[in-house]
Amino acid sequence: MSPDIKIDIGRARSSAVTAEHGVSPAELKAIAPRVDEGHGALKADRARKRLGFYDLYKDKATLSGVKKSARAFVAEGYENFVVLGIGGSALGITTLVTALKPSYYNLLSADRRQGRPRVFVMDNVDPETFGAMLELCPPEKTLFNVISKSGGTAETVSQLLIVLERLEKSLGKAAVKRHLVVTTGPSSAKGAKSPLQHVKTTYRLQGFSVPANVGGRFSVFSPVGMFPAAVLGIDVDALAAGCRAMDRRTSKPSLKDNPAYLRAAVHYILSERKGKSIAVMMPYSDRLRDVADWYRQLWAESLGKEGSLSGKKPLQCRAQTPVKALGVTDQHSQLQLYLEGPNDKVITILEQSAFECSLKIPNFSARKGGVSYLRAKTMKRLIASEKEATADALRDADRPLIRITLPQVNEHALGQLLYMFEVETAMAGRLFNVNAFDQPAVESIKVFTRKYMGGKA
Amino acid sequence: MSPDIKIDIGRARSSAVTAEHGVSPAELKAIAPRVDEGHGALKADRARKRLGFYDLYKDKATLSGVKKSARAFVAEGYENFVVLGIGGSALGITTLVTALKPSYYNLLSADRRQGRPRVFVMDNVDPETFGAMLELCPPEKTLFNVISKSGGTAETVSQLLIVLERLEKSLGKAAVKRHLVVTTGPSSAKGAKSPLQHVKTTYRLQGFSVPANVGGRFSVFSPVGMFPAAVLGIDVDALAAGCRAMDRRTSKPSLKDNPAYLRAAVHYILSERKGKSIAVMMPYSDRLRDVADWYRQLWAESLGKEGSLSGKKPLQCRAQTPVKALGVTDQHSQLQLYLEGPNDKVITILEQSAFECSLKIPNFSARKGGVSYLRAKTMKRLIASEKEATADALRDADRPLIRITLPQVNEHALGQLLYMFEVETAMAGRLFNVNAFDQPAVESIKVFTRKYMGGKA
Numbered sequence: 085m086s087p088d089i090k091i092d093i094g095r096a097r098s099s100a101v102t103a104e105h106g107v108s109p110a111e112l113k114a115i116a117p118r119v120d121e122g123h124g125a126l127k128a129d130r131a132r133k134r135l136g137f138y139d140l141y142k143d144k145a146t147l148s149g150v151k152k153s154a155r156a157f158v159a160e161g162y163e164n165f166v167v168l169g170i171g172g173s174a175l176g177i178t179t180l181v182t183a184l185k186p187s188y189y190n191l192l193s194a195d196r197r198q199g200r201p202r203v204f205v206m207d208n209v210d211p212e213t214f215g216a217m218l219e220l221c222p223p224e225k226t227l228f229n230v231i232s233k234s235g236g237t238a239e240t241v242s243q244l245l246i247v248l249e250r251l252e253k254s255l256g257k258a259a260v261k262r263h264l265v266v267t268t269g270p271s272s273a274k275g276a277k278s279p280l281q282h283v284k285t286t287y288r289l290q291g292f293s294v295p296a297n298v299g300g301r302f303s304v305f306s307p308v309g310m311f312p313a314a315v316l317g318i319d320v321d322a323l324a325a326g327c328r329a330m331d332r333r334t335s336k337p338s339l340k341d342n343p344a345y346l347r348a349a350v351h352y353i354l355s356e357r358k359g360k361s362i363a364v365m366m367p368y369s370d371r372l373r374d375v376a377d378w379y380r381q382l383w384a385e386s387l388g389k390e391g392s393l394s395g396k397k398p399l400q401c402r403a404q405t406p407v408k409a410l411g412v413t414d415q416h417s418q419l420q421l422y423l424e425g426p427n428d429k430v431i432t433i434l435e436q437s438a439f440e441c442s443l444k445i446p447n448f449s450a451r452k453g454g455v456s457y458l459r460a461k462t463m464k465r466l467i468a469s470e471k472e473a474t475a476d477a478l479r480d481a482d483r484p485l486i487r488i489t490l491p492q493v494n495e496h497a498l499g500q501l502l503y504m505f506e507v508e509t510a511m512a513g514r515l516f517n518v519n520a521f522d523q524p525a526v527e528s529i530k531v532f533t534r535k536y537m538g539g540k541a
Numbered sequence: 542m543s544p545d546i547k548i549d550i551g552r553a554r555s556s557a558v559t560a561e562h563g564v565s566p567a568e569l570k571a572i573a574p575r576v577d578e579g580h581g582a583l584k585a586d587r588a589r590k591r592l593g594f595y596d597l598y599k600d601k602a603t604l605s606g607v608k609k610s611a612r613a614f615v616a617e618g619y620e621n622f623v624v625l626g627i628g629g630s631a632l633g634i635t636t637l638v639t640a641l642k643p644s645y646y647n648l649l650s651a652d653r654r655q656g657r658p659r660v661f662v663m664d665n666v667d668p669e670t671f672g673a674m675l676e677l678c679p680p681e682k683t684l685f686n687v688i689s690k691s692g693g694t695a696e697t698v699s700q701l702l703i704v705l706e707r708l709e710k711s712l713g714k715a716a717v718k719r720h721l722v723v724t725t726g727p728s729s730a731k732g733a734k735s736p737l738q739h740v741k742t743t744y745r746l747q748g749f750s751v752p753a754n755v756g757g758r759f760s761v762f763s764p765v766g767m768f769p770a771a772v773l774g775i776d777v778d779a780l781a782a783g784c785r786a787m788d789r790r791t792s793k794p795s796l797k798d799n800p801a802y803l804r805a806a807v808h809y810i811l812s813e814r815k816g817k818s819i820a821v822m823m824p825y826s827d828r829l830r831d832v833a834d835w836y837r838q839l840w841a842e843s844l845g846k847e848g849s850l851s852g853k854k855p856l857q858c859r860a861q862t863p864v865k866a867l868g869v870t871d872q873h874s875q876l877q878l879y880l881e882g883p884n885d886k887v888i889t890i891l892e893q894s895a896f897e898c899s900l901k902i903p904n905f906s907a908r909k910g911g912v913s914y915l916r917a918k919t920m921k922r923l924i925a926s927e928k929e930a931t932a933d934a935l936r937d938a939d940r941p942l943i944r945i946t947l948p949q950v951n952e953h954a955l956g957q958l959l960y961m962f963e964v965e966t967a968m969a970g971r972l973f974n975v976n977a978f979d980q981p982a983v984e985s986i987k988v989f990t991r992k993y994m995g996g997k998a
Contacts, residue, residue: 171873187673190648208870209927210827211900211920216644239869241912242902242923249903279912300873361818361885362862370667381874388878402883405819407864412696413665415986416628416757417838421845423982426859428818443668445699446706455698455736457994463668465994466699470666473989480985525880525934529872532930537914537922 086496088329089488089504091343095475096350096430096484105360105427105482107353112339115349115515122514123337123345135521136297137506140305141327141499146292147320150307153265153290154314157227158200160262164221165201165315168243169231169308172300173267174207175378176309176502181205182374183498184318200317201227209239214246223254223263227315231308233269233294235278238533244283257287266291267307299521301382302506305499319495326499334507344507347486351430352515354484356401360430363404364422367434368411368471371493375434376408379505386509386520393517401516404430412470419474423481431478432486435471436493439464543953545786546945546961548800552932553807553887553941562817562884562939564810569796572806572972579971580794580802592978593754594963597762598784598956603749604777607764610722610747611771614684615657617719621678622658622772625700626688626765628842629757630724631664632835633766633959638662639831640955641775657774658684666696671703680711680720684772688765690726690751692735695990701740714744723748724764756978758839759963762956776952783956791964801964804943808887809972811941813858817887820861821879824891825868825928828950832891833865836962843966845982846975856974861887869927876931880938888935889943892928893950896921 098106129135140146167177181203186192190202204217228247232240251260266289268280277285284291292307303309305327310320334344354360363383365376387403409418411433422429442464458466478485490497513520555563586592597603624634638660643649647659661674685704689697708717723746725737734742741748749764760766762784767777791801811817820840822833844860866875868890879886899921915923935942947954970977 170870174870175874187670188677191677208827208867209920209924211896211898211924213644213827214920215898215900220645220648236912238912238915238923239927242915242918242920245903245915246900246920361883370665370670377874384875384878384882385873388880388882390881403878405864405878405882405885407862410665413627413631415983416842417632417834418841419986420980420982421841421860421862423845423985424847425841425845425862426818428862439668441668441672443672443703446702455693455695457991458695458699458702461699461994463666463671463699463703466695466990467666467668469990469993470696470986472993473986476989477982477985481982523877525877525938526872528880528934528937529876529927529930532933533923533926534914536926536929537918 086494087491088333089490089497089500091347092487092489093346093350095479096354096486100479101482101484105358106484107350111353111357112349115353116339118515119339119345119349119511120337122511125514126510133297135510136295137299137302137305138331140295140298141324141331141503146307147310147324150292150310151314151320154311157265158315160227161199162201162227163194163225164227165203165312166217166221166226166228167203167205167231167312168228168240168247169205170207170237170239171381172303173231173233173237173240173308174205175301175374175381176304177312178205178207179304179374179378179502180309180313180318180498181316183371183493184495185316187370198317201315203312203316206243209242214243218246218250223251227263227265229265229267229312229315230280231267232280233300233303233308235268235280238530241279244280248283248287260287261289264289265311267294267311269294270296301385302521304378304502322495323499326496326501327503329496330500330503330507334504344504345511347504348508348511348515350486351404351512352401354430355404358484359428360484361402361404362407362429364407364409364429364431365434366409366411366414366431368467369434369436369493372434372436372490373410375501376410378502380406380408382505382509383512385523386513387516387518389518389524391518391524393513393519399517403516403518411474412467415470415474419477422483423477427481427483430484430486432488433471433475434488434490436490438492543951544948545790546947546954546957548804549944549946550803550807552936553811553943557936558939558941562815563941564807568810568814569806572810573796575972576796576802576806576968577794579968582971583967590754592967593752594756594759594762595788597752597755598781598788598960603764604767604781607749607767608771608777611768614722615772617684618656619658619684620651620682621684622660622769623674623678623683623685624660624662624688624769625685625697625704626662627664627694627696628838629760630688630690630694630697630765631662632758632831632838633761634769635662635664636761636831636835636959637766637770637775637955638773640828640950641952642773644827655774658772660769660773663700666699671700675703675707680708684720684722686722686724686769686772687737688724689737690757690760690765692725692737695987698736701737705740705744717744718746721746722768724751724768726751727753758842759978761835761959779952780956783953783958784960786953787957787960787964791961801961802968804961805965805968805972807943808861808969809858811887812861815941816885817941818859818861819864819886821864821866821886821888822891823866823868823871823888825924826891826893826950829891829893829947830865830867832958833867835959837863837865839962839966840969842980843970843977844973844975848976848981849974850970850976851974858973860973860975868931869924872927872931876934879940880934884938884940887941887943889945890928890932891945891947893947895949
């Protein structure tokens with residue numbers, strides 16, 4: 085069994101960064117009853133099956149169906165695998181691909197890809213990009229997976245209709261089912277079929293179901309993320325085992341045992357009492373960079389609400405804005421601001437203990453001019469040193485910092501990490517006193533979009 | 542001559558989003574004397590050659606040397622072009638490539654690339670990514686361009702030494718000069734050579750100079766950005782013409798004529814008086830997405846200072862945190878927060894009037910279930926409608942918005958856009974009362990890094 089991921093809030097404490105900017109033991113103690121209360125409410129919602137994300141990893145029948153179907157499709161030897169989806173339908177698989185497939189994956193030969201297809205995640209409706217994807221991915225060599233929980237997301241439906249026409253014109257109606265898989269939610273309460281469901285029926289397509297009690301941004305461990313992962317050779321059982329390992333930790337009620345609750349509490353206290361209105365996620369690992377985008381949706385869309393859970397009184401503390409920054413790269417872009425600009429951020433460094441290679445820095449005679457400290461070192465040591473240097477500079481500037489350390493970047497660690505963030509966000513919803521599981525404002529956009537498309541508002 | 546880019550602050554005005562959240566005519570009038578004063582100071586610094594970025598586009602000799610050298614290297618038929626650089630040495634060319642080369646450029650055949658090499662910008666020191674690049678780019682098929690103004694940036698020097706050893710071992714010392722080009726600044730005042738200069742001399746390499754009066758984040762129109770651009774077939778003369786067109790507009794002193802000063806003033810007023818501590822750049826165009834990262838460095842590193850220009854008194858208004866968001870994609874991630882979370886943001890929508898293709902959405906009978914508004918429309922119309930919908934929803938929520946419209950995404954427009962942002966940032970430095978041209982805090986990181994590398998602190 086792989087070791088657990090580690091969460092260290094030491095440098096977000098008042099003892100490290102002053103009482104003005106850090107969390108004190110008394111503040112953690114004071115929040116504990118609210119965490120307890122939240123724990124009870126979440127546990128009840130889980131038991132009543134109102135919150136489905138907690139138990140996705142336990143659904144062996146679904147995971148085994150996903151794996152079986154993926155195996156059959158992979159055996160067909162597709163050169164390309166294209167996900168049509170946006171938001172929660174896209175961010176999970178993007179995160180997993182970046183973390184778990186080799187760098188520059190799409191540029192590798194079929195051999196180096198071990199017979200797996202290249203991958204394209206189409207999470208926008210820029211016609212130039214979509215047109216370019218269509219040119220790169222001819223129908224006969226491509227498997228598409230269209231994903232939308234509602235089955236009617238305008239961006240995704242428009243992508244689907246364009247792809248469907250190409251498939252049918254090139255290959256004939258009967259062949260569409262060998263090139264298109266549908267992942268969508270159940271029919272509405274009134275039994276009305278969504279566009280994705282119509283397409284699925286008409287073309288007799290294979291498909292997977294998104295449970296009604298799992299929202300898009302919490303759906304990575306459902307077939308939304310797991311079917312694409314399996315197609316690409318990512319070990320979905322090891323992801324599930326990672327979830328299970330974290331579920332054990334995040335089922336505990338107390339802050340000291342539960343890293344998800346601890347992170348939620350620290351973020352809440354720093355937001356409410358110390359003016360940290362921005363939550364920065366800073367991976368020091370190219371593989372982990374897209375975790376920051378996935379977390380960014382989770383945190384922003386779950387907590388960015390104006391109505392409170394308990395009625396209409398104004399919220400005491402408003403949501404934080406999540407920001408992605410990449411170590412070392414953004415040391416040369418954002419760190420000047422983080423160190424000398426307003427002290428309004430809590431920063432999470434996301435790191436891996438081990439890299440698969442270290443890259444020795446050669447000992448050339450030309451190495452002069454004040455860089456003798458590079459002598460006989462490795463690039464791995466350099467990135468680690470830069471990270472420690474950043475952490476120290478942030479501490480000296482009294483900027484609160486949390487560290488999350490993955491023993492290795494593999495399925496087991498990613499399962500733990502993403503599951504922890506989900507539970508953290510659920511608890512943060514309780515502490516910020518908002519419904520972490522809806523997105524009412526996005527509805528207004530849909531109405532305006534229809535108007536501009538010339539349809540009924 | 543291509544038309545000018547347009548800047549519209551209409552929806553950042555108090556008339557659109559209330560006096561609490563927008564800029565009033567009286568506030569713009571009140572800031573005008575400070576803009577005048579800043580204009581005089583910047584103009585004097587430009588005339589005295591203390592600020593070199595303004596006039597880079599006029600340096601015909603340098604641009605012609607860059608073009609000539611690029612032509613000669615391209616004629617050698619390299620398959621790969623690799624930039625070794627970080628921060629300002631990387632962000633400019635990344636922005637230009639994304640905007641001006643076709644989507645999925647590195648996946649295109651040599652034919653479709655018109656004989657130009659693939660491009661890799663190595664802006665980090667993750668050993669796994671760097672090792673993967675080395676495997677994809679064998680020495681004999683690759684041209685490297687190492688870029689560091691100081692010539693001693695630890696990340697870039699370590700990359701250089703690794704590449705240098707591979708080149709010399711594979712091809713012999715004499716051949717290194719056909720595969721490595723150095724772009725760096727002048728020697729220090731004491732005449733000490735930097736590591737890049739040592740390598741350049743030892744291997745008799747071709748190289749380009751970064752003027753001493755041009756900082757990294759303002760260097761895109763120097764050989765830092767222009768040599769890579771020319772190698773990739775980007776029209777550097779058209780970029781320069783774009784700068785010239787914008788220089789004419791941004792040389793005017795008054796807010797109503799000068800879009801750079803207007804944007805600086807609006808951002809300052811919204812930051813100082815309306816609590817907008819976050820500046821969001823939201824491109825509705827995949828091609829323009831990396832402009833947001835380039836701007837993010839410019840804005841954060843220039844304005845994120847604790848010392849004031851005029852002495853040590855505390856700053857009246859602290860720097861904004863820049864944030865990148867991508868339309869339509871981030872409508873499904875961040876927009877819920879922007880609409881219902883704290884009203885602490887000023888948002889810039891960056892858009893293009895014309896796309897090169899429109900992609901008709903086919904009229905399938907399966908299109909049922911409430912998306913009839915897609916009937917006989919195009920993907921181009923959908924992205925435009927989503928953008929207008931977002932703008933309207935933001936206005937209804939009293940969130941201030943600026944729009945920047947490019948008539949087309951081409952060199953002339955990019956030249957205008959990036960030049961405008963540079964002048965805007967220079968003026969913002971005057972208004973925020975900070976030195977926009979240094980980065981003192983980044984120095985502390987270098988000292989800590991050396992300590993962790995085991996060298997002298």
